[in-house]
Amino acid sequence: MGKGLIRQDKTCLNCNYMVEERFCPNCGQENTETRKSFYHIFSHFFKDFTHYDNAFWRTIYNLLFKPAVLSKAFMSGKRLYYLDPIRLYIFISFITFFIISVFPNEIEDIKTSSKEKSLSQTNIPSIDSLHIEERGIDGLTKMGMISQENNDTIKKLLKETKEINSKGIINLGFENINELDSLQKNGADNIEVNSVKNYVLKKWLTIEEELTEEEIFERFSESFSHNLPKVLFIYMPIFAFILWLFNNKKKYYYFDHAIFTLHYFSFLLIMILVIFFIGKLKPLLSMSPVLGWVHFSLKTLGILFMFYYFFPAHRLFYGDKFFLSFIKSALVYFINLFVFSVILVLFSLLTYLNLK
Incomplete structure (x- = not known):
């Protein structure tokens, strides 16, 4: 049975019939508060x-x-x-x-x-975040601060880091939209200007850039x-x-x-x-x-x-x-x-x- 408060107004909201008790005798709707x-x-x-x-x-x-x-x-x-x-x-x-x-x-x-782990440990910057260039590494080697072996290792890590950062989720063969537009203007054979493929490529590259x-x-x-x-x-x-x-x-x-x-x-x-x-x-x-x-x-x-x-x-x-x-x-x-x-x-x- 219903537990809502019965309305003081005895007129049924559904059919305007007079309701003496809880339910309308004409349509059966419960005469309770609507809110x-x-x-x-x-x-x-x-x-x-x-x-x-x-x-x-x-x-x-x-x-x-x-x-x-x-x-x-x-x-x-x-x-x-x-x-x-x-x-x-x-x-x-x-x-x-x-x-x-x-x-x-x-x-x-x-x-x-x-995040919790990073807060509990000392933050060590990555090689890429230090903006180290190969020229600077060679200079440190000449000064005797790092060995030639370490020089080669750091250069290798720099190369791998740059390669990783330059790749998106899926390599579509283009670095960005500007490269795609440039290829289209120069009349590249494998790019159709008004194709569905072109639309998908542009949307994909836009998402990876933003x-x-x-x-x-x-x-x-x-x-x-x-x-x-x-x-x-x-x-x-x-x-x-x-x-x-x-x-x-x-x-x-x-x-x-x-x-x-x-x-x-x-x-x-x-x-x-x-x-x-x-x-x-x-x-x-x-x-x-x-x-x-x-x-x-x-x-x-x-x-x-x-x-x-x-x-x-x-x-x-x-x-x-x-x-x-x-x-x-x-x-x-x-x-x-x-x-x-x-x-x-x-x-x-x-x-x-x-x-x-």
Whole structure:
């Protein structure tokens, strides 16, 4: 039952009917105050999934340990006993990516630990930061302050440092945009002035000139993780379409494959969250070799279970014989793996080129 404060005005906000008690006798809307706290909104959102007949926990249990049961139940008409597939996927997707975004990632941990370490130690400047030139090294050698052997060693280090600093994340064959523009003006054979390649090269070089490698990696990771849920959501219709191609089109409509896909992707997101938490236990479980093996085993089992789950789910949902189901499952699985990999590469490139 509702716990909000009942409005003093007895007129229903939805249908203007007179409300004597808590609920409108005409439309059923609760006649409570419309302004809610954040706690009320969040708790109402969570209870909406969990309060009725333990449907939430029943759905999660069957999703994890009984492949295809939810999809078959939904298609057979049992649509109140378990959570709706779309609402289930949206809820799990929100929880998964929210929790992952809240926890600090390994990059931030490494940066924090390196800063603490640098504060506790004496700062020793690098060779490159001292702006030492080869001429100066030769002068120190003539004065007898350093030996010829040390002279050669320092020159070698200087050369290697300059080579490292001159390289970007990926060597595109150009130092900067000015070099690219110069080649275009001089009519270089391998450069097309108005090509897509030219646009990508310019964007790439601009990013490498304006941002450090650390900033690029940090912003790329943030943008990639922020937009990945959208990529998964967009990819689901493609996954369902590939299922449609390999199964009986008279017996199963595209809608049936979409329901199966929603449940399968919900399972994958839960497993991603589980493996994420297992990964966060690494510092604790690495305290001894035995616990380290336990951590490695749990993570490996989680990944293998993600891979294995699709095969029994496919066989149980579509009702094919074992060998036929295995062949079809393998084809569907590896085609999707290839297509998704291509989409992921394109998405990564697009994310990189749109860094700000």
